[in-house]
Amino acid sequence: MTTEAIVDVGPVAHGGHCVARLDGQVVFVRHALPGERVRIAITERTKTFLRADAVEILQAAPGRVEPPCPYAGPGRCGGCDFQHVDPAVQRELLGDVVREQLRRLAGLTWDGVVEAVEPAALGWRTRVQFAVDDLGRPGLRRHRSHDIIPVDRCLIAHPDLPVVLGRTWDAETVESIVSSTGDRLLITDASISDEVEAEVDGVVATDGTVRGGRGSVTERVLAADFRVSGSGFWQVHPEAATTLVEAVIEGAGARQGDTVLDLYAGVGLFTTFLADEVGESGTVLSVESDPGGSRDARRNLHDLPQVTLVGETVERALRHGLLGTAADVVVLDPPRTGAKKAVQGIVDLAPRRIVYVACDPAALARDLASFAARGYELTGLRAFALFPMTHHVECVAVLERTSATAD
Numbered sequence: 061m062t063t064e065a066i067v068d069v070g071p072v073a074h075g076g077h078c079v080a081r082l083d084g085q086v087v088f089v090r091h092a093l094p095g096e097r098v099r100i101a102i103t104e105r106t107k108t109f110l111r112a113d114a115v116e117i118l119q120a121a122p123g124r125v126e127p128p129c130p131y132a133g134p135g136r137c138g139g140c141d142f143q144h145v146d147p148a149v150q151r152e153l154l155g156d157v158v159r160e161q162l163r164r165l166a167g168l169t170w171d172g173v174v175e176a177v178e179p180a181a182l183g184w185r186t187r188v189q190f191a192v193d194d195l196g197r198p199g200l201r202r203h204r205s206h207d208i209i210p211v212d213r214c215l216i217a218h219p220d221l222p223v224v225l226g227r228t229w230d231a232e233t234v235e236s237i238v239s240s241t242g243d244r245l246l247i248t249d250a251s252i253s254d255e256v257e258a259e260v261d262g263v264v265a266t267d268g269t270v271r272g273g274r275g276s277v278t279e280r281v282l283a284a285d286f287r288v289s290g291s292g293f294w295q296v297h298p299e300a301a302t303t304l305v306e307a308v309i310e311g312a313g314a315r316q317g318d319t320v321l322d323l324y325a326g327v328g329l330f331t332t333f334l335a336d337e338v339g340e341s342g343t344v345l346s347v348e349s350d351p352g353g354s355r356d357a358r359r360n361l362h363d364l365p366q367v368t369l370v371g372e373t374v375e376r377a378l379r380h381g382l383l384g385t386a387a388d389v390v391v392l393d394p395p396r397t398g399a400k401k402a403v404q405g406i407v408d409l410a411p412r413r414i415v416y417v418a419c420d421p422a423a424l425a426r427d428l429a430s431f432a433a434r435g436y437e438l439t440g441l442r443a444f445a446l447f448p449m450t451h452h453v454e455c456v457a458v459l460e461r462t463s464a465t466a467d
C-alpha cells in the first residue's frame with residue numbers, strides 16, 4: 061500500500077488542512093498550502109478519504125514561511141495548524157473556510173475578510189493546558205493522538221503565564237492561566253513547590269477545589285470586571301472579549317426598554333454590556349447551564365436589576381417557557397457543536413434580530429440554514445482571527461426577520 065506520494069495541493073478545508081486528490085480519492089493534507097506540490101506521507105485511511113502530512117515541499121506557495129516554532133511540523137506538536145503560513149495568509153485561508161462553509165451548508169455568499177486582532181501571531185494564548193508525560197515532563201499532544209510531545213516553550217502562549225515548562229509535575233495535566241488584570245492561576249492536582257506557589261495567585265485542583273490562594277481570576281473588559289473561577293469559560297486571546305463585545309453590541313442594536321436574551325452566557329460577559337443598552341426599563345435574560353459559570357455570573361451581575369439569571373440549559377429553558385413568550389433581540393454564543401436544538405425555540409420568540417457568535421463555521425452555517433428556513437436572513441457577518449497559528453476562527457453573524465415574517 062502506498063505510504064508516500066506526490067500531490068498537487070488544492071483549496072484549504074475546515075480543520076487545518078488542504079484538499080488534494082490521489083488516485084481519485086480525497087486526501088486531507090496538513091502542513092501544506094493551496095497551490096503547492098508536495099510529497100505526502102499518509103497518516104490515516106478511511107473508506108471515504110485519506111489523511112496525510114506534507115513531508116517535503118517540492119513547489120512552495122508564496123505564503124509559506126519557516127515555522128517560528130521548533131515543535132511544529134509533521135508528527136510533532138498538534139497544537140498549531142498554520143505555523144508554516146504567513147499570518148496574513150492564514151487569515152485569507154480562514155476566510156476561504158468561512159466562505160466555503162456558508163456556501164456549501166447554507167447557500168450563502170460572503171465576501172468579507174477575517175479581521176486581525178493583536179497580537180496577531182505569537183504570545184496570545186492566556187490559558188494553556190499542558191499534558192504531562194510518564195517522566196513528569198509537560199508537553200502538548202500530537203495531532204489526533206494521545207501521545208505527549210514534551211516541549212520547553214510554546215510560542216503562542218502568553219509571556220506572562222505562570223511557568224509550567226522546564227519543571228516536572230506529578231499529575232496528568234497542568235493548566236496555566238493569566239488574566240487581563242495579571243492574576244495568575246494553576247489548575248492541577250500536582251504537588252506545588254514553594255517556588256511555584258510564590259509565582260501564582262492561586263492553585264485549583266482539577267475537580268475545582270481551591271488548593272491554595274485564590275480560586276479565581278479577575279478579567280477586565282472595557283470598564284467592567286468579571287470573576288472567572290478555575291477553568292471556567294473565558295476567551296483565550298487577550299483582546300477577544302473586547303472585540304466580541306463590541307461586535308455583539310453593534311450587531312444587536314438593542315434599545316432602551318428591550319427584552320434581550322443572552323444564551324450560553326458564561327460568566328455574563330455580553331449580558332453586562334447588553335444590560336447597559338436596554339437600561340433599567342429593559343430586561344436581559346442570561347442563560348448558562350454550567351454551575352460554576354452561573355455562580356460567577358451571579359456575582360458579576362448582582363448590581364444589574366434588569367438582569368435575570370437562568371441556570372438551565374438553553375434547550376430546556378426554551379422548551380419549558382422559562383424565557384417568556386417574546387424577545388426583541390437574542391444573542392447566542394454556543395459551544396463548538398452549535399445550537400441546532402435551540403433554533404426553533406429562538407424563532408418562536410420572534411426576535412427582530414439574532415446575533416450568533418460562533419467558534420465553528422460549519423455549525424454556524426448549518427444553523428444559519430435552519431434560521432433562514434424559518435424566516436431569518438443573514439444581514440451581517442464579521443470574522444476574527446482570535447486563535448492565530450490555528451485553524452480556529454470566531455464569527456459574529458447578525459440575522460434579521462424578513463418582511464415576510466415580520467408582524
Ligand SMILES: C[S@@+](CC[C@H](N)C(=O)[O-])C[C@H]1O[C@@H](n2cnc3c(N)ncnc32)[C@H](O)[C@@H]1O
Nearest residue numbers: 293324325326329348349350373374393394395
Ligand atoms: C462559547 S462559551 C460562551 C460564554 C460567553 N458568551 C463568553 O463569551 O464568555 C459557551 C458557554 O455555554 C455554556 N453551555 C454549554 N452548553 C450549554 C447549554 N446547553 N445551555 C446553556 N449553556 C451552555 C458553557 O458552559 C459556556 O459557558
